[in-house]
Amino acid sequence: MAQWDGYRRAPWFNTGMGQALRRRWASFAQGSPVVSAIVTLVTGTAAGQIITFLLQIFIARVYSDTDKGMFGVYGSITGFVVTFAALRFDLTIILPKDDLSARVLARLSRRCIVIASLLTSLVCTAGAVLLRDHYHHSDTLMWWLMGSGITVFLVAQIANVQYWMTRKGRFGDIARNRVIQSAAVAGFQLLMGLLLHGGLAAIIIGTVIGQIITLLLLRRRAPELMAPPDPSEPTMRAMVRRYWRMPLVNGPNVLVDSIRNNGINLMIGAISLAALGQFQLAWSILQVPVALIAGSVAQVFLKKLSAVEPGDMLPLVRAVLWRAMLVSLPPFAVLYALAPWIFPVLFGATWDDAGHYARALTPWLFMNVLTSPISNIFVVTERQGRLLAFAVIYCAVPLSWLWLSPLEIMETMTVLGALMALLLAGMLGMSILTARSYDRGAAVAGSRHDAPV
Numbered sequence: 001m002a003q004w005d006g007y008r009r010a011p012w013f014n015t016g017m018g019q020a021l022r023r024r025w026a027s028f029a030q031g032s033p034v035v036s037a038i039v040t041l042v043t044g045t046a047a048g049q050i051i052t053f054l055l056q057i058f059i060a061r062v063y064s065d066t067d068k069g070m071f072g073v074y075g076s077i078t079g080f081v082v083t084f085a086a087l088r089f090d091l092t093i094i095l096p097k098d099d100l101s102a103r104v105l106a107r108l109s110r111r112c113i114v115i116a117s118l119l120t121s122l123v124c125t126a127g128a129v130l131l132r133d134h135y136h137h138s139d140t141l142m143w144w145l146m147g148s149g150i151t152v153f154l155v156a157q158i159a160n161v162q163y164w165m166t167r168k169g170r171f172g173d174i175a176r177n178r179v180i181q182s183a184a185v186a187g188f189q190l191l192m193g194l195l196l197h198g199g200l201a202a203i204i205i206g207t208v209i210g211q212i213i214t215l216l217l218l219r220r221r222a223p224e225l226m227a228p229p230d231p232s233e234p235t236m237r238a239m240v241r242r243y244w245r246m247p248l249v250n251g252p253n254v255l256v257d258s259i260r261n262n263g264i265n266l267m268i269g270a271i272s273l274a275a276l277g278q279f280q281l282a283w284s285i286l287q288v289p290v291a292l293i294a295g296s297v298a299q300v301f302l303k304k305l306s307a308v309e310p311g312d313m314l315p316l317v318r319a320v321l322w323r324a325m326l327v328s329l330p331p332f333a334v335l336y337a338l339a340p341w342i343f344p345v346l347f348g349a350t351w352d353d354a355g356h357y358a359r360a361l362t363p364w365l366f367m368n369v370l371t372s373p374i375s376n377i378f379v380v381t382e383r384q385g386r387l388l389a390f391a392v393i394y395c396a397v398p399l400s401w402l403w404l405s406p407l408e409i410m411e412t413m414t415v416l417g418a419l420m421a422l423l424l425a426g427m428l429g430m431s432i433l434t435a436r437s438y439d440r441g442a443a444v445a446g447s448r449h450d451a452p453v
Contacts, residue, residue, distance in 0.1 A: 040171045040172055040175050043175060044174065044175025044176065044177075044178040044179055045175075045178055045291055045292070046291075046292050047175075047178075047179045047182075048178040048179050048181065048182030048183075049182070049287070049288045049291050049292060050288070051179065051182045051183050051186065052182045052186050052284070052288075053285065053288050055183075055186035055187060055189075055190055056186065056281070056284065056285065056347070057346050057347060058190055059186065059189055059190050059193065060281060060346075060347035060348055060350070060351055061347070061348050062190060062193035062194060062198050062202075063193055063198045063199075063202075063203060063277075064198060064274075064277070064350065065273075065274040065275075065277030065278050065281075065350060065351070065353075065354075066273050066274045066277060067198055067199060067200055067202075067203060067277065068203075068276070068277030068278075068280050068281060069269055069272070069273030069274055069275070069276035069277035069278075069280070070135070070138060070140065070141045070200045070269075070273055070277075071200060071203045071204065071207075071277075071280075072265050072268075072269060072273075072276045072277060072279075072280040073135055073141060073265070073266060073269045073273070073276065074141065074144060074145060074148060074151075074200070074204065075151075075265075076261075076262035076263075076265040076266050076269075077120075077124070077145065077148060077262070077266070078120065078148050078151045078152050078155070079155075079258070079261070079262050080258050080259070080262040081116055081117075081120045081152045082152055082155045082156045082159075083254050083255070083257075083258040084116075084247075084251060084254065084255060084258070085112065085113045085116035085117065085152055085153075085156040086109040086110075086112045086113050086116075086156055086159075086160055087109075087112045087246075087247045087251075088246045088247045088251055088254070089105055089108050089109045089112060089239075089243060089246060089247075090105075090106075090109040090156075090159060090160045090163045091163065091246060092105050092239075092243045092246050093105045093106055093109070093160075093163040093164055093166075093167055094163060094166055094167045095243070099167075099224075100230055100232065100233035100234070101233065101234055101239065102164070102167055103224070103225065103227075103230075103233065104229075104233055104234055104235070104236055104239050105239055105243070106160060106161075106163075106164055106225055107229075107236065108236045108239055108240065109160045109163075110157060110160060111236075113152070113153055113156040113157055113160065114153065116149075116152060116156070117149035117150070117152040117153040117156075118149055119149075120148050120149040120152045121146055121147060121148060121149035121150075122149075124145040124146050124148055125146045128142045128143075128145070128146060129142075131145055134270060135269060135270065135273065136273060138273070140199070140200050140201070141200060144200060144201070144204055150208060151204075151207070151208060151211070154208065154211035154212060154214075154215055155211060157215055158177075158181070158211065158214055158215050158218060161215070161218045161219060161222055161225065162174055162177065162218070164222055164225060165177075165218075165221070165222060168222075170221065173218075173221045177214065177217070177218050177221075180213070180214055180217060181210065181211070181214040184209070184210035184211075184213045184214055185206070185207050185210030185211060185214070186210070187206075187210065188205075188206035188207070188209045188210045189202075189203050189206035189207060189210070190206070191206060192205050192206035192209075193206065252388055252391075253384075253387065253388055253391050256388070256391040256392055256394075256395045257391060257395070259395055259399075260391075260394060260395035260398060260399065263395075263398075263399050264398055264399070264402065265279075265280070267399065267402040267403065268402070268409070271409055272409060275353070275409050278351065278353040278354040278357055279354075279357050279413070281343075281347065281351055281354040281357075282339075282343070282354045282355070282357035282358040282361055283357075283361065285343075285354075285358065286335065286358055286361055286362070286365050287365075289328070289331050289332065289335075289365075289369075290365050290368060290369055290372075293324070293327055293328050293331075293369050294324075294368065294369045294372040294373065310438070310439065311439045312439070313377070313381075313435040313438050313439050314432065314435040314436050314439050316435075317374055317377065317431060317432060317435045318432075320373055320374065321370055321374070321428070324369060324370050324373060325370060328366060328369045328370070329366070332362050332365070332366040332369075335358060335359075335362050336359055336362040336363075339355045339356075339358035339359045339362070340352075340355035340356050340358075340359060341355065342355060343355030343358060353410070356410060357410075357413055359414075360410070360413045360414040360416070360417040361413070361417050362417070363417050363418060363420075363421035364416075364417045364418075364420040364421050364424070366421070367420070367421045367424035367425060367428075368424060370424070370428060371424045371427050371428060371431070374428070374431045375387065375427075375431075377431050377434055377435055377438075378431075378434060381434055381435075381437075381438045383434055386430060386434065390423075390426075390427055390430065393423065394420075394423055394427075397419055397420075397423060398416055398419065398420060401415065401416055401419060402416070
């Protein structure tokens with residue numbers, strides 16, 4: 001509700017229409033706090049995505065595809081570490097009933113992040129020559145990777161503080177932070193690119209400055225995390241003993257997904273840094289409709305899924321899939337048809353290949369929109385093993401194809417997009433079967449319960 005508090009200070013809000021809107025929103029928020037929180041988060045995500053998209057139009061004219069490709073390698077290496085830098089203890093911040101235990105978990109997560117950051121820089125320093133030779137003798141990339149622990153710390157610590165904000169229900173602050181982060185990172189990437197005339201140094205410096213600003217502003221909204229330890233709070237060792245299962249239970253799926261996402265980038269970069277730069281632009285632009293559609297549908301569906309009555313899951317899944325398809329099919333159809341022409345117009349003639357990569361990726365990301373909302377079915381029905389098995393296949397197939405493909409890079413990516421779309425279609429079928437099995441199990445249990453003795 002903090003986001004709404006900022007809006008109501010605007011002059012237009014004191015008009016008759018503004019006052020009526022305020023009364024309607026207040027009534028809605030009190031009656032459905034979960035939905036209002038979802039709306040707040042989705043609004044922040046949407047605003048951040050739009051800002052990033054608009055600034056990318058100018059950023060693409062400052063940096064070359066090779067610059068973006070080297071940054072893609074840098075981002076993939078740091079992104080892989082970020083996924084487990086806190087050993088997933090950051091997720092546990094929302095679990096304890098008391099804030100003292102949660103603060104200890106936040107500090108525990110921060111210490112894990114610091115260690116992971118230092119190890120990242122040490123490993124990259126030890127493997128500097130290997131990294132340079134593997135990525136086309138790029139000395140610039142090698143030197144910057146030695147300091148990559150800074151990025152690991154900033155990104156992971158931002159997420160760590162956001163989990164605390166989630167615990168406290170400060171969804172307005174989280175939404176504002178997403179907008180600030182998008183604007184600060186992209187804005188400073190553009191500014192440094194103009195000042196330094198492009199290059200990997202400019203894009204990394206701009207990114208780090210934006211992340212520092214984001215973290216400092218976020219920490220100002222959570223001063224309680226800076227308070228000295230309370231004598232009555234539990235020890236970190238006690239928290240580790242209490243939540244040691246989190247890395248083991250939650251970690252495998254996250255690790256497999258991270259290997260897939262970052263492994264694809266690293267393998268493309270090993271073939272051609274320029275190709276990775278083109279791919280990265282296409283991927284980031286296509287993430288705008290994916291984030292807007294999948295994010296909102298997934299959040300609303302998760303709320304309904306958590307309260308669904310036994311026997312009603314399959315109809316709910318079908319309804320959500322049908323609505324997600326109706327919403328997402330038109331924009332993705334337009335992207336598939338026009339991407340090769342849109343990208344050079346918006347981002348410059350240098351990015352012609354990015355339009356073709358976008359077309360190749362469209363079937364994959366369209367199916368991703370459909371599957372994102374229903375992935376939680378496997379958690380609700382306690383079928384996480386199925387999800388992990390699929391995640392392993394979903395990781396192995398693209399990496400194997402990129403390793404073995406005899407085709408040119410563009411044709412390879414076209415086949416990759418089709419393969420990933422087919423895999424996600426298989427996941428849809430598996431989700432429907434899981435929902436049907438869950439409903440049948442509930443029906444059988446009910447008939448046994450009602451049977452005469």
